[in-house]
Amino acid sequence: VPSPRRRPTIQDLARAAGTSSSTASRALSGRGYVAAEVRARVLAAAERIGYVPDGNARSLRSRTSRAVGVLVSDLRDPFYADLAAGIEGQLRSAGYHVILVSSDGEERAEAEGARTFLAVRVSAAIITPVSDHAVRLLIDGRVPLVQAARTADAPACDRVLVDDAQGALEVTSHLTGLGHTVIALLAGDTARASDLSAGYRAALGAVGVRADPELVVSIRPQAGAAREATDALLDRRPDVTALFAAGAALAEGAFQALSHRGLRVPDDISLVAFGDVPWMSLVTPGITTVDQHAVALGRMCARLVIERVTGPPAGDPTVRYIEPTLVVRGSAAEPARRSVTPS
Amino acid sequence: VPSPRRRPTIQDLARAAGTSSSTASRALSGRGYVAAEVRARVLAAAERIGYVPDGNARSLRSRTSRAVGVLVSDLRDPFYADLAAGIEGQLRSAGYHVILVSSDGEERAEAEGARTFLAVRVSAAIITPVSDHAVRLLIDGRVPLVQAARTADAPACDRVLVDDAQGALEVTSHLTGLGHTVIALLAGDTARASDLSAGYRAALGAVGVRADPELVVSIRPQAGAAREATDALLDRRPDVTALFAAGAALAEGAFQALSHRGLRVPDDISLVAFGDVPWMSLVTPGITTVDQHAVALGRMCARLVIERVTGPPAGDPTVRYIEPTLVVRGSAAEPARRSVTPS
DNA sequence: CTGTTAGCGCATTCAA
DNA sequence: TTGAATGCGCTAACAG
Numbered sequence: 001v002p003s004p005r006r007r008p009t010i011q012d013l014a015r016a017a018g019t020s021s022s023t024a025s026r027a028l029s030g031r032g033y034v035a036a037e038v039r040a041r042v043l044a045a046a047e048r049i050g051y052v053p054d055g056n057a058r059s060l061r062s063r064t065s066r067a068v069g070v071l072v073s074d075l076r077d078p079f080y081a082d083l084a085a086g087i088e089g090q091l092r093s094a095g096y097h098v099i100l101v102s103s104d105g106e107e108r109a110e111a112e113g114a115r116t117f118l119a120v121r122v123s124a125a126i127i128t129p130v131s132d133h134a135v136r137l138l139i140d141g142r143v144p145l146v147q148a149a150r151t152a153d154a155p156a157c158d159r160v161l162v163d164d165a166q167g168a169l170e171v172t173s174h175l176t177g178l179g180h181t182v183i184a185l186l187a188g189d190t191a192r193a194s195d196l197s198a199g200y201r202a203a204l205g206a207v208g209v210r211a212d213p214e215l216v217v218s219i220r221p222q223a224g225a226a227r228e229a230t231d232a233l234l235d236r237r238p239d240v241t242a243l244f245a246a247g248a249a250l251a252e253g254a255f256q257a258l259s260h261r262g263l264r265v266p267d268d269i270s271l272v273a274f275g276d277v278p279w280m281s282l283v284t285p286g287i288t289t290v291d292q293h294a295v296a297l298g299r300m301c302a303r304l305v306i307e308r309v310t311g312p313p314a315g316d317p318t319v320r321y322i323e324p325t326l327v328v329r330g331s332a333a334e335p336a337r338r339s340v341t342p343s
Numbered sequence: 344v345p346s347p348r349r350r351p352t353i354q355d356l357a358r359a360a361g362t363s364s365s366t367a368s369r370a371l372s373g374r375g376y377v378a379a380e381v382r383a384r385v386l387a388a389a390e391r392i393g394y395v396p397d398g399n400a401r402s403l404r405s406r407t408s409r410a411v412g413v414l415v416s417d418l419r420d421p422f423y424a425d426l427a428a429g430i431e432g433q434l435r436s437a438g439y440h441v442i443l444v445s446s447d448g449e450e451r452a453e454a455e456g457a458r459t460f461l462a463v464r465v466s467a468a469i470i471t472p473v474s475d476h477a478v479r480l481l482i483d484g485r486v487p488l489v490q491a492a493r494t495a496d497a498p499a500c501d502r503v504l505v506d507d508a509q510g511a512l513e514v515t516s517h518l519t520g521l522g523h524t525v526i527a528l529l530a531g532d533t534a535r536a537s538d539l540s541a542g543y544r545a546a547l548g549a550v551g552v553r554a555d556p557e558l559v560v561s562i563r564p565q566a567g568a569a570r571e572a573t574d575a576l577l578d579r580r581p582d583v584t585a586l587f588a589a590g591a592a593l594a595e596g597a598f599q600a601l602s603h604r605g606l607r608v609p610d611d612i613s614l615v616a617f618g619d620v621p622w623m624s625l626v627t628p629g630i631t632t633v634d635q636h637a638v639a640l641g642r643m644c645a646r647l648v649i650e651r652v653t654g655p656p657a658g659d660p661t662v663r664y665i666e667p668t669l670v671v672r673g674s675a676a677e678p679a680r681r682s683v684t685p686s
Numbered sequence: 687c688t689g690t691t692a693g694c695g696c697a698t699t700c701a702a
Numbered sequence: 703t704t705g706a707a708t709g710c711g712c713t714a715a716c717a718g
Contacts, residue, residue, distance in 0.1 A: 057711035085418040279622030400695035
C-alpha cells in the first residue's frame with residue numbers, strides 16, 4: 001500500500017482503533033489506565049497504519065526528550081570514537097538517542113554544539129570540552145551534564161575520569177622496575193597533563209629519583225610534534241634510556257622518530273605509551289602501554305547521565321573513576337649500556 | 344544573574360523587545376518584513392535574556408527540521424569513524440545536526456535506529472545498511488536517503504560509493520606489475536565483495552592469468568577470521584607469492600598470521616590491502632594499500648543529502664563515486680623464488 | 687476505565 | 703510593516 005501523503009497522527013490512529021486520542025496515547029505510552037483489550041487494539045492499529053509518534057510534539061508537550069547531546073573533540077581519534085561508541089550503545093539500549101557533535105577541538109564549534117543541544121532540548125549532555133565556554137552555556141541552560149575524561153577547570157559538574165595519575169604511575173613504575181632512571185616524559189598540553197606527570201613523578205620518587213625538568217616536554221598532542229620533540233630531546237640528552245609518550249598520537253610520533261634514527265626498541269631505548277590503539281599490538285615489538293578502557297568509560301558516562309535524568313533532583317556533583325590497565329608487550333626492557341659514560 | 348526557572352519563550356522575548364511574538368519570530372528567522380531597527384532590538388533582547396528558540400516547537404509547526412539521521416555499522420572501525428566525521432563536519436557547517444546510531448552490524452539496532460529517525464522527523468538520513476529493512480522503513484517514511492559505500496541490493500536510492508572495482512584493479516595491477524601471478528584474495532562477506540573481486544580478476548585478466556577460485560576466500564570481515572584463513576590458505580597453497588587483503592581488519596589478521604609464521608614481508612611474501620589506517624604506515628615495511636578517502640566520502644554524502652533536502656523535488660536516484668588512491672609503501676616487492684618448484 | 691478540554695512554543699495565515 | 707488569531711501533534715488534567 002502506498003502510504004498516504006500525510007503521516008498518520010494519533011487522531012488517525014484513534015479513529016482506526018475506534019477510541020479517543022487520549023486513550024490511544026495512554027495505550028502507547030503505558031501510562032494511565034487502559035483496558036488490556038483496548039490497548040491491544042490500539043497497538044494493532046498502530047502497526048497496521050504505520051503510525052510513528054511525533055517526537056517533536058511529544059517533547060513539546062511533555063517537556064522531556066529522549067535525546068542526549070554528545071560532544072567529542074575529534075571522532076577520528078580512536079579514543080573519542082570508542083568513547084562515543086560506548087556512550088551511544090548504552091544510551092540506545094536505554095531508549096535514548098544521541099545528537100553528536102565532533103568539535104575538532106575548535107571552541108567555536110563547541111559553543112555552537114552546546115547551543116544546538118539547548119535548541120533541541122536534549123535531556124542531558126556528555127562532553128569532552130576543550131574550553132569551558134560550552135560547559136557554561138549548558139549549565140546556565142540547566143542541562144544535566146557529565147564531563148568525560150577531562151577536567152575543564154571551571155564549573156563543577158558530574159565527571160567520569162580516567163585515573164591518569166594511577167595509569168602513569170603504573171607504566172612508569174614498570175620502567176623503573178626494569179632499572180630505568182633517566183626517563184623522558186612526552187606530554188600533550190591538555191587538561192590531563194598534570195595528572196599524568198604527577199603519576200610519572202610519583203613513580204620516580206618511589207625509587208628515589210627526582211624528576212629532571214629537562215626530561216619533561218609538553219607539546220601539542222599530535223604525532224608530528226612528537227616526532228620533532230623526540231628528535232630534539234634525544235639530541236640534547238643522549239643519556240635517556242626510556243621514553244614515556246603520554247598519548248597514542250604522541251607514541252606514534254615518538255615511535256617514528258626512533259625508527260628514523262635507527263634506534264632499536266627496546267634494545268637501544270625503551271618506549272611506553274598511554275592509551276591503547278590497534279597499531280601498538282601490530283608493530284614489533286608491541287608497545288607496552290596503558291589501556292584506558294574508552295568504551296567502558298563511555299558506557300559509564302551514559303549510565304551516570306541516565307541516573308541524573310531519571311533519578312532524584314540534584315545532589316552534589318559526582319566524580320567516578322575508570323581504572324586503567326597496564327598492558328605489557330615488548331617495547332620496554334632493561335636499559336642497555338649504550339654510551340661510553342665512565343661511571 | 345541566575346536564569347529564571349522557566350526557559351524564556353518567544354513571548355518573553357517579544358515583551359523584552361517591546362513587540363509582538365510574530366514580529367519577533369520574523370526578526371529571528373529573517374523571513375517576512377521587519378523594520379531594521381526593530382530587528383536589531385529583537386536580536387539584542389534575545390542575546391540579553393538568553394533566548395534559544397525551541398527546536399521542537401519549531402519543527403512541529405514548520406514541518407521541517409535541522410536534524411539528519413546518520414546510521415553507521417560500527418563507530419569503532421576507523422572507516423566508519425572517518426565517514427561519520429566527514430558527514431558531521433559538513434552537515435554542521437550547513438546548519439544541520441546529526442542524530443547518530445552505530446548499529447554494531449545488528450539488524451535489530453538498525454531498524455530501531457530507522458524508527459528513531461522517523462520519530463524525530465529527521466529531514467534526511469545517511470546510512471551504511473547491512474540489511475535493507477532499515478532502508479525500506481525510511482523510504483516508506485518518505486525520508487530522503489543516501490546510502491554510503493554500500494549497495495544494499497534492495498530499493499533504489501541515492502548512493503555515494505567507493506569505486507571498489509577500480510581500487511582493487513589498481514592494487515592488484517601493482518602486484519602483477521611486480522611479476523606476481525599467484526595472488527590470493529581475502530575478501531569480507533559484505534556487499535562490497537563482488538566489486539572488489541571483479542577488480543582483482545580484471546587485473547589478473549589483463550596479464551593473461553585466470554583467477555584461481557581456490558585462491559579466493561570469503562570470510563567475516565574481522566581480524567581473527569583473517570588470521571585463520573591466511574594460515575589455512577598458506578598451508579594449502581604454499582605457492583602463493585602475494586596476498587590481497589581487501590579490508591583493513593582483514594589486512595590486520597593477515598599481517599599477524601604472516602609474522603606468526605615467520606614469513607618476512609615482502610621478501611617471502613607480498614601483502615597489499617584495501618583501506619588505509621594508521622598502523623599501516625607504522626609497521627615496517629609500511630603496507631601498500633588503497634586509500635578510500637572516507638572523510639571525503641562522508642562530506643560528499645552530506646552534500647548530496649543537503650541538495651536533496653533543499654533542491655528540487657525528486658528526480659532519479661543519483662550515484663556518485665569516490666575514486667580511491669593507491670598508496671605504495673613497502674609491503675609488495677618482486678616475488679621471490681621460495682620453493683623448490685621445478686619452474 | 688474513557689473521552690473532553692486545554693495548551694506546550696512556535697510560524698504562519700490574514701487584517702489592519 | 704505589524705499584530706491577532708490559528709493550529710502543528712501530542713499528553714496532562716479533569717470530569718464522566
